[in-house]
Amino acid sequence: MFVLKGILRAESQEKILIYLMLRSSGYGKGIAEFFGLSQNTVQKQLIRMEDDGVVVSHLIGRLREYRLNPRYAFLTPMKELLKVAMEAYPETVIQSLLMTRNKPRGAGKPPVSARL
Numbered sequence: 001m002f003v004l005k006g007i008l009r010a011e012s013q014e015k016i017l018i019y020l021m022l023r024s025s026g027y028g029k030g031i032a033e034f035f036g037l038s039q040n041t042v043q044k045q046l047i048r049m050e051d052d053g054v055v056v057s058h059l060i061g062r063l064r065e066y067r068l069n070p071r072y073a074f075l076t077p078m079k080e081l082l083k084v085a086m087e088a089y090p091e092t093v094i095q096s097l098l099m100t101r102n103k104p105r106g107a108g109k110p111p112v113s114a115r116l
Contacts, residue, residue, distance in 0.1 A: 007081070012037055012045045014085065017068075020055065021082050022097040025067040034096070054078075 008014050015035045019026050028046055032039040046066055049055045056069045068075060086094060 009048075010041075010045060012041050013049065014082075016042060016045055016049070017054075017078070018082055018086060018089070019097060020066060020068050021079060022086075022094070025065050027063055027065050 008017075012035075015037070016026075016031055019031050019034065028043045029039055031037070031046075032042040046055060046057070050057055050066070053069055054072055055066045057064050057066045059065075068079075072078070
């Protein structure tokens with residue numbers, strides 16, 4: 001699904017931006033695996049968007065983590081545009097993006113209830 005076809009260069013850019021907006025950060029392999037895209041394609045788009053100033057990255061060990069650039073001049077309008085584009089995505093995709101659990105719970109470890 002490519003909602004912002006006339007605005008962005010590629011469908012992968014839209015998916016990367018939505019991923020980074022909902023999760024606040026991510027890395028190339030994780031984004032590629034989530035959407036079932038080629039890791040090479042995602043890495044190229046991330047590099048291109050970093051060159052354009054849309055995203056920023058930093059190293060965590062050997063892992064390069066990306067996030068939306070808070071100094072990007074059009075960050076607020078871009079987020080509004082992405083919110084509208086997200087309405088075309090299935091609710092299951094949006095819910096999966098909002099869930100940030102990465103590691104499985106240890107065997108025999110009781111679940112922790114949410115505290116209010």
